[in-house]
Amino acid sequence: MAQSIRSWWLDDVLGREPAAPEPLRGDLRTDVCIVGGGFTGLWTALQIKQQAPSVDVTIVEKDICGGGASGRNGGFCMTWMSKATGVLPLAGGQEGVRLLRAAEDGVKAIGEFCRTHAIDADFRLDGWLWTATSAAQLDAWRSTVEVLDRHGLHPFEELSPREVQRRSGSRAHRAGVFEAGVATLHPAKLARGLARVAAQQGVRIHESTAMRALQRTPRPGVRTEHGTIRAETVVLALNAWAHELADFRRSILPIAPDAIITEPVPDLLESMGYRDGLAVSDSRLQVDYYRTTLDGRITLGKGGGMIPFAGRVGTRFDTPSPRTQEVQARLVALYPQLRDVPLAAAWRGPAARTGNGLPCFGRLADCAQIVYGHGYNGNGVGPSYTAARILASLALDLDDEWSNTPLVRRGTPGAFLPPEPVRWLGGQLVRAAVERKTGIEDSGGTPDRITARIASLAPGGLTPVSPASAGP
Template sequence: MNARKAVAGALHEPYWLGDPARPEPEPALHGTDACDLAVVGGGYSGLWTALRAKERDPSLDVAVLEGGRIGGAASGRNGGFCAASLTHGIRNGADRWPDELHELERLGWENFRAIAETLVRYGIDAEWEAAGELHVATAEWQLEGLAEDAELAFEHGWEPMLMSAEAVRAEVDSPTYLGGLWDPDGVALVNPAKLAWGLADACRSLGVRIYERSPVTGLDEDVPLRLSTRNGRLAARRVALGTGAFPPLLKRMRRYVVPVYDYAMATEPLSAARLESLGWKHRQGIGDRANLFHYYRLTADDRIVWGGSDAVYHFGGRIGDGLERRGAAFEALARDFLTTFPQLEGLRFNHTWGGVVDTCTRFCAFYGTAYDGRLAHASGHTGLGVGATRFGADVMLDLLGLPEADPARARLAMVRDRPVPFPPEPFRYGAIELTRRAMARADRRAGHRGRWLRALDRFGVGFGS
């Protein structure tokens, strides 16, 4: 079966969001309302912020404004990899903040454990699987990086397993695998939509008001701050922005964040025989080590969710439903899938979808305030926000002066620093497209980073999903 046939007839809908158990939407904001804390965005960042605010100060009156549906954007479209890393991987953290990496890893582990404890405390069935992640080398040049990452992880308290080609293929059988690094402790797999819906239920249980289909169209810097929607206004003493890739209410933030489209697919459920042909007994999440990488995992009903390999930026930062439909991307993903798992020839994909990711030049979130400290924001999670958004929520609440602030967080250079801004258009589009092509070329040329990528490395900037 060729790639086109494998995706023919697939439903263009995120697998996770097509669940018939998806909650009915909450009413939109109509008229006027007021609160102590307004949270803009009903994805992970906003929901964690609302939940943590009520846990830190139960007396707070908290309201959430979501432009579409809870978890309907990136939070319901990702691969469901919940990582302990706050820095988009230990290597990125070591390159940027070597002096505080041990502290960042400690805080990341505490945050990761707190997420698991939250699911238990509120009875959230997010299909949590503490299976870890298997990083695989599919080209010889990637093996050295796996070894370096293993050594760095050991230095900071982790216990990954560096694996030969034979060992990794005994875990998951693919002729493309030349080696692997299994992190059994720092990643869990979740159903991303169920996580968002469960967090929303937990928020409501503590008295948080959630308004869906209420996109914020304006922000007035009165005292209190006033947020305008299509049909109402919300006055708030403090505001937390968790809008991800969507245009931020603070214009100055647009220099630092760009929306990047990522694409994914889900197969039909695998039969017992097909599962047996793969091995995959430990059900790890998997990611290869290419610059334009793939990520994939098994679902609770034994489908394979398969995504990545590209990061598409549209001129001017355009976002729209039509940009999620990119047939060439799905066919390319299907070809790569069949190369990775030729024993699954004939398997069909039931779902294809796209989603927009907020990325910044340092690959992990940055934070800040506006309006004399009455507004805080966290942006730029770059595809690893399933876990890190909880940490970012606490940072925003610290910046807003809520109780139980952790002094260790406030001292972090990662919290205080900002990423290098993207250039304005048309240079922005040109630089991003040049970077994307250079990354693809490096993958084809045994990892050799050409002049452009080496220049970006010197300045500590990059681009990805």
């Protein structure tokens, strides 16, 4: 098995591409400088070009476009419906419904964009099963379904346990709901495809070019190793690396989910009844999520993982996965038939959690011409399309529904993490409690009150942990 520092997805596409270009050398002037060439940066560049073709857009990316989470994720292209208990109270009824519908439309728009621009990203709109694999997880979706119902939205279909097991091919699932509007895709093919289309549309892309310093002047600047880029507006599309800036040290928690992928087993998947691009995940906080690939592999990711000390993100996510056996054990627990199937690769990557489980957008307090967007809490593949609408409106200084949506913070991002070293130590404690609680619940038990209380301090994952706390 390959222990990939990138991901199986990236290794799959990079073999067909020329090596990364030389870094940018010298100074540059541009209208909008986007730092970070993942889905957020790329969709924002494309959105700006669509709305204002004459605006000059430059992306600087320290690695290659898609080298971060965007080329390493599970390829679940989800809506925001599972986050309704956070989105609706935060945004308010009408605006919340608009955002949820926009994110739902965004998934379809991604598929459409791929078709229009010949991006062969294996896009399959086959839906998502949100399931329970232990008694403790039963009905985890109930409050979400109810709040959506109250707002006239009915994206989830309740299935019988037998039907959940039939569609997923796994008897481990005890119950579940199905959302038809979710797709799966090949994330690295999408990221590299978006970079190609962005370049064709005139976006200047400089890979191997890291931002070394941010100049917070009225006309902001991005200093790289070999020069400075001056812009009217800078967009920070940095995902977990935003944590390296003091502005976000206490508002996002970088974590490192791990993932595995098997060798192709199309006949076995067929015999299990798992035939399409259905996405499946359970309801634990350190969620297990998995799907098949077009060539008959199964890939499973696991939430959680390493928490860096004092904002030192750097290359800490660019290591082989240290949890391969643990993640594979989850796959075998779900599908005992896969016990002897060899893994093709294992990897990990950066993700960012926020206090309310929702992404946040805004302008830096000391420089309004620097805008940011991050904190997808493990659900950024689909929502980054909608995020780009928000970031494009902020970057173009538009006064519209996107720049005024309540997901855009006013002032300094809300701090939910304590300072170091309490933050790191507390993080270890909470993570251990989450793991202990999950283990007890998996074996049918009930965790003690202290474990449950400490585990409840974990920030939101797939769904916001505490709907009541959803606020800026």
